[in-house]
Amino acid sequence: MSHVVRTDQAPAPVGAYPHARRVGDLLFLSGVGPRTPGSNAIPGNVYDDNGKLVSYDIEAQCRQVFANVRAVLEASGARWEDLVDVTVFLTDMARDFAAYNKLYAEYFAGVDACRTTLGITALPTPIAIELKCIAALKS
Numbered sequence: 001m002s003h004v005v006r007t008d009q010a011p012a013p014v015g016a017y018p019h020a021r022r023v024g025d026l027l028f029l030s031g032v033g034p035r036t037p038g039s040n041a042i043p044g045n046v047y048d049d050n051g052k053l054v055s056y057d058i059e060a061q062c063r064q065v066f067a068n069v070r071a072v073l074e075a076s077g078a079r080w081e082d083l084v085d086v087t088v089f090l091t092d093m094a095r096d097f098a099a100y101n102k103l104y105a106e107y108f109a110g111v112d113a114c115r116t117t118l119g120i121t122a123l124p125t126p127i128a129i130e131l132k133c134i135a136a137l138k139s
């Protein structure tokens with residue numbers, strides 16, 4: 001069984017992909033960032049008059065990306081607790097790992113999902129964090 005999930009409760013995809021796809025009891029989420037559903041604004045981002053990013057708030061981005069993952073899970077009939085594997089991409093590991101790691105511990109307490117965190121040079125939108133998640137649903 002394969003089932004594609006699209007929802008307006010999470011930020012619109014920036015390309016030709018769904019929010020998630022369920023295959024059997026596994027749910028694969030597309031990479032999701034901390035854009036606000038509807039407006040696509042990135043919480044805490046400050047831009048100069050030329051639209052150049054001046055500063056960002058990693059804590060605000062963490063909270064929003066976790067909310068977006070939850071929204072995709074719920075739109076798919078899954079729960080936060082169903083997460084089994086989380087890959088996290090950070091654009092500035094040195095600056096942001098500690099704050100992200102602290103919030104992650106708060107949000108994922110008791111979940112016991114496997115996790116991998118990677119530092120990368122860029123993401124497709126002006127975001128500092130993106131999550132790639134797999135959940136296992138009860139059949």
Ligand SMILES: N/C(=C\C=C\C(=O)O)C(=O)O
Nearest residue numbers: 014031032033035124125
């Ligand atoms: N998943 C992708 C981008 C997500 C960006 C965002 O949520 O802001 C992609 O291009 O594959």
